[in-house]
Amino acid sequence: MAPDAKLSHTAAMILQAINAGFIYGFSIMEMTGLPSGTVYPAMRRLERDALIVSRWERQSIADAEQRPPRKYYRLTAAGRTTLEASRRRYPLLDRLIPSGETREEARQA
Amino acid sequence: MTPRLGWAFHAFHLAVLRAASNLVPTRRRREWMREWQSELWHVRRERAPAPATSWRAEREITAFCLGAFRDALYLRQEHERPETTHGSAWGSPAHCIFGLSGVICAAFAFALLAPGVRAVNNAPRFTIASGLILIHRERSDGDLTDTVTMQDFRRWSAHSQRSFDDFAFYSIVRERVWPGSPAETEWSVAHASANLFPLLGVPLRFASPPDPRAAPAPLAILSCEAFEREFGGHPLSAASTLRIGQVDARIAGVAPCGAWALPGNVDAWLLEPGSALADGAAGYVVAHLSPRGQAEMDGPRVAIADGGRDSDDSFIGDRIQCQARGPWDIYLFTVLLALLALPAVTSVTMGETSFSSHKPSFSRQLYRWAFLAAKMALLLPIAWCVPVDLAYSAAASSSVGAQYAQLVSTFSICLLGMRWILLDQRQRCPVCLRRVCNPARVGDASRTFLGWNGTEMICLGGHTLLHVPGLPTSWFATQRWLYLDRSWEFLFAGSSEG
Numbered sequence: 001m002a003p004d005a006k007l008s009h010t011a012a013m014i015l016q017a018i019n020a021g022f023i024y025g026f027s028i029m030e031m032t033g034l035p036s037g038t039v040y041p042a043m044r045r046l047e048r049d050a051l052i053v054s055r056w057e058r059q060s061i062a063d064a065e066q067r068p069p070r071k072y073y074r075l076t077a078a079g080r081t082t083l084e085a086s087r088r089r090y091p092l093l094d095r096l097i098p099s100g101e102t103r104e105e106a107r108q109a
Numbered sequence: 110m111t112p113r114l115g116w117a118f119h120a121f122h123l124a125v126l127r128a129a130s131n132l133v134p135t136r137r138r139r140e141w142m143r144e145w146q147s148e149l150w151h152v153r154r155e156r157a158p159a160p161a162t163s164w165r166a167e168r169e170i171t172a173f174c175l176g177a178f179r180d181a182l183y184l185r186q187e188h189e190r191p192e193t194t195h196g197s198a199w200g201s202p203a204h205c206i207f208g209l210s211g212v213i214c215a216a217f218a219f220a221l222l223a224p225g226v227r228a229v230n231n232a233p234r235f236t237i238a239s240g241l242i243l244i245h246r247e248r249s250d251g252d253l254t255d256t257v258t259m260q261d262f263r264r265w266s267a268h269s270q271r272s273f274d275d276f277a278f279y280s281i282v283r284e285r286v287w288p289g290s291p292a293e294t295e296w297s298v299a300h301a302s303a304n305l306f307p308l309l310g311v312p313l314r315f316a317s318p319p320d321p322r323a324a325p326a327p328l329a330i331l332s333c334e335a336f337e338r339e340f341g342g343h344p345l346s347a348a349s350t351l352r353i354g355q356v357d358a359r360i361a362g363v364a365p366c367g368a369w370a371l372p373g374n375v376d377a378w379l380l381e382p383g384s385a386l387a388d389g390a391a392g393y394v395v396a397h398l399s400p401r402g403q404a405e406m407d408g409p410r411v412a413i414a415d416g417g418r419d420s421d422d423s424f425i426g427d428r429i430q431c432q433a434r435g436p437w438d439i440y441l442f443t444v445l446l447a448l449l450a451l452p453a454v455t456s457v458t459m460g461e462t463s464f465s466s467h468k469p470s471f472s473r474q475l476y477r478w479a480f481l482a483a484k485m486a487l488l489l490p491i492a493w494c495v496p497v498d499l500a501y502s503a504a505a506s507s508s509v510g511a512q513y514a515q516l517v518s519t520f521s522i523c524l525l526g527m528r529w530i531l532l533d534q535r536q537r538c539p540v541c542l543r544r545v546c547n548p549a550r551v552g553d554a555s556r557t558f559l560g561w562n563g564t565e566m567i568c569l570g571g572h573t574l575l576h577v578p579g580l581p582t583s584w585f586a587t588q589r590w591l592y593l594d595r596s597w598e599f600l601f602a603g604s605s606e607g
Binding site for chain 2: 024025026029035036037038039040041044045048067068069070071
């Protein structure tokens with residue numbers, strides 16, 4: 001997908017959530033308020049378009065915490081560029097889901 | 110809520126996930142299930158920690174699990190998408206060639222199974238020798254009957270002739286025959302002089318040389334029909350023996366289908382030396398004209414004077430021509446006929462122009478013409494195999510009905526096939542040779558003064574638009590290609606290059 005591709009609002013929210021540090025499906029649901037039937041397919045699409053990539057948590061970490069390993073998502077370079085374009089398109093995106101830097105700036109203010 | 114009920118809900122949620130996983134393509138199912146199970150574990154820990162489980166929490170977890178169905182459904186659709194984009198390969202040149210090759214393979218496979226078709230395909234190609242005439246007694250009604258006696262034949266053969274250099278004789282009688290089985294049957298058997306087939310120039314199928322250790326026996330030649338009917342066309346049976354009347358004859362070969370162009374329907378020819386033939390037999394004489402005789406005979410019929418005979422009877426010689434056309438001759442004739450008829454059913458030119466000065470490269474044009482030639486080349490075997498399958502699967506090649514069926518079906522397949530090939534070629538993008546699709550009506554027939562009306566189709570590879578006028582005008586008579594530049598690329602994101 002082209003870096004300046006136009007994303008839907010939902011996809012832009014999910015990108016923003018992942019960028020903000022909500023890196024697995026359930027946390028993204030919690031953050032965005034979207035149902036699982038919307039979040040997971042949207043993440044599949046974003047992964048297909050190479051805007052995000054996934055990786056499995058190491059088994060040893062999960063074993064140490066006595067839980068199953070999770071699948072984590074992160075933005076690719078194309079995903080970050082697309083997110084920048086989406087922020088210009090959806091100015092409220094940053095307010096809905098503040099990114100790490102925004103949260104830091106707000107705390108300092 | 111009791112812990113036991115909590116476990117029951119957990120089992121239910123796992124069952125929901127497992128049911129949804131059935132929608133996921135097999136390749137991705139294991140990882141998908143692993144992710145959802147992991148997520149379910151975390152959702153349960155967040156929403157319903159073990160001692161504090163509640164109906165509300167279970168309802169939320171159930172809603173979470175039901176979302177798995179949408180996710181699984183999406184992956185299923187995503188999995189099937191390559192076939193949809195493959196749909197654009199539906200009109201690709203490879204698809205077309207593959208389809209035509211498939212028809213040839215199917216027809217060829219059928220030809221291998223059907224004995225009638227197999228006999229036609231295995232029949233040797235031949236033409237009856239030239240300079241042959243059939244001698245018979247002149248009758249007032251003009252009918253051909255077996256009226257030449259054995260004595261006449263012996264007398265002609267014994268003396269050197271001015272106009273003829275060889276004679277052969279045959280006489281047809283009904284004989285009881287035991288074709289290898291105890292049950293007898295009745296055949297039309299031609300008792301013939303041994304040189305009949307060499308004189309006609311007809312090659313024999315499954316011809317077997319005589320065994321030098323075995324006692325010399327009369328030779329029998331089977332007709333194609335009798336060989337298929339009584340022996341199932343099995344090549345090994347061609348060397349076996351056959352009892353014809355009181356004679357045990359060795360089967361020396363099988364006459365090719367449709368080879369017999371002389372009077373009389375014959376099931377077998379019993380080849381005997383001239384001296385062994387019955388004196389009183391009446392039959393036909395086949396004579397080969399000497400070079401002098403050929404020079405003197407300028408028409409299809411000639412009167413023959415018999416100098417050694419006192420009676421008033423005179424003989425007539427009719428030139429022997431291969432009346433029945435073999436399947437191969439019918440095929441060649443019909444293909445030629447269809448080629449001549451093609452301009453009557455469609456325009457044989459590509460008849461197209463371009464809106465712009467852009468032209469495909471020379472190699473692309475060459476590729477396009479090669480594709481057209483390949484389609485035509487594939488049509489030819491189809492026009493042979495399919496009609497032969499249709500016509501001869503249940504009938505012998507000498508059957509007039511089967512020959513008409515072959516002629517009609519070959520003509521239809523050739524004509525319609527070539528028409529389809531030309532129409533198909535006109536609707537293929539000159540750049541990638543993929544068929545244009547998504548036809549859209551453009552314009553209005555009542556408003557052709559400033560615009561045009563017709564159909565617009567697009568190449569899925571994003572190379573061209575094809576405009577076909579609905580109402581040909583003096584300024585827009587034939588279809589036109591519009592070559593798309595790079596500004597159109599955004600419409601075809603994801604399409605493969607042609």
